[in-house]
Amino acid sequence: MRKKIFTLGRIRIAVAAILVLGVTYTGTKYQLDWGTLCSYCPVGLLQVMLAAKTLAISKTLFLSIPILIFALFLGRLFCAWGCPVTLTRDTLNQKSHSGERKKSSGTLQNIDDYSPVVKKGKGLSQYTTYCVFVLTLILSFSLGFPVFCLICPIGLFFGFCFSLWKLSTLYQPGWELIIFPSILFVELFLFRSWCSSICPVGLIFKLTGALGRTFGVALRPIVKSDSCLSQLGSNCKICSKVCPEQIDLQKPEPKLLDDCTLCLECYTKCGKDAITIKPELFRKKHQLESGTAKELKN
């Protein structure tokens, strides 16, 4: 894993492109019923249940529930590996999915290009995601249609794709060919912190991942105390610096760790292979009490 031909960022782009564009293209061309990613959206399921005021949405349950079960183990993996927002942002080499600017190829020599670990005001952004989510549910119930889908960047992305399809088959252009990308531009590049402050899909994955954490099954990056330089006394902070969610892996508070999108930046950038991605159950095995690692070294 140390010497890779393809950078991690490019691998993520490829995976997301296959998931987002490949699935949709194949489904449309070969008349399969794969749909877009919106078919599997848990937030869409909740909005429709409230808007139609029914629990009898049987097929969507079969599509969304497996996604949520995956999220118990994988948390916000979708955010880094499957979301069109991340795909768009990374392809345009702009900010990563959480709003943190990434520079160059991120080799160890250029580590200083990354901004230092900032104690982010987590309180505010968590607060707004919950507010947006609750507002979405209330509005869907009262207005009688799924409201967030009108502004959801994932929905707008696919809406734009199918508008192009409509243009190519019916020769009928629509205003959405201009308006959807404009709204996407505002949401992705002017809002910057869409993912951490607003997106309810990420919130659902985070909460499900938190549930998985309480059961101990959620996959998380775990620092191996016997290999980690920081635990052995030096001031290496590379894993925390490269984390797009600004998680400090040396002091992993469970609630902050729920933000982890399993982007694998820390895993690949650690010079000492000191990070492992394992279920929460294994955390105790790898983390000695603070100070014990130093004693062992001495």
Next chain:
Amino acid sequence: MSHNTGLHRRRFIRIASLSVFSLLTGGALQITEKNRTFLRPPGSLNESTFLSRCIKCQRCLQVCPSRVIVPISLNDSIRSVSTPTLNFKHGYCDLCMECMSVCPTGAIQPMNKEDIKLGNAVVIKEACIAWDWGGCTKCAAECPENAIQLDNEKRPVIDQNKCNGCGLCEFICPSSSLRAYNANIKSKGIVVQPLNHRSA
């Protein structure tokens, strides 16, 4: 302490104004588009229930073998944008029932073929060759439901009780190509209009 209350007050005002703004916008959409109807895939529930369930997953669009399902453009509706409608440019609905079986939210429900009425075929007399000039009898000859009869002057007349809105007549109508020289003719000679359609 006062700084904290100021922060809390600001947050509350922001959230409250966002909520009110969204509610007003959403409510405005519902009111202004209240009577808007579109052709919907066969088996669709009534318009308001359809819109409450459709998550624009495009599964119905993908499985349609005739490729008559297309997403609604922003030009036609904001509330219904990207939801499926029918377009008979490249085919007609042969009631294969595929869309019914793939809709994940039940916006399209399974239905008997005999009960399906997608819309009403309506003759556009300015565009129809038989009504405006004479000689064309294609729609009457091809209608699978025998819903189109020719009157004394060999002009098509539709029996709305028999028409199920399949769109074959609109698909095969040669008016838009044979009469393309006439810029006043904006549509085919016969079109399928949604039920409860109101002329603009």
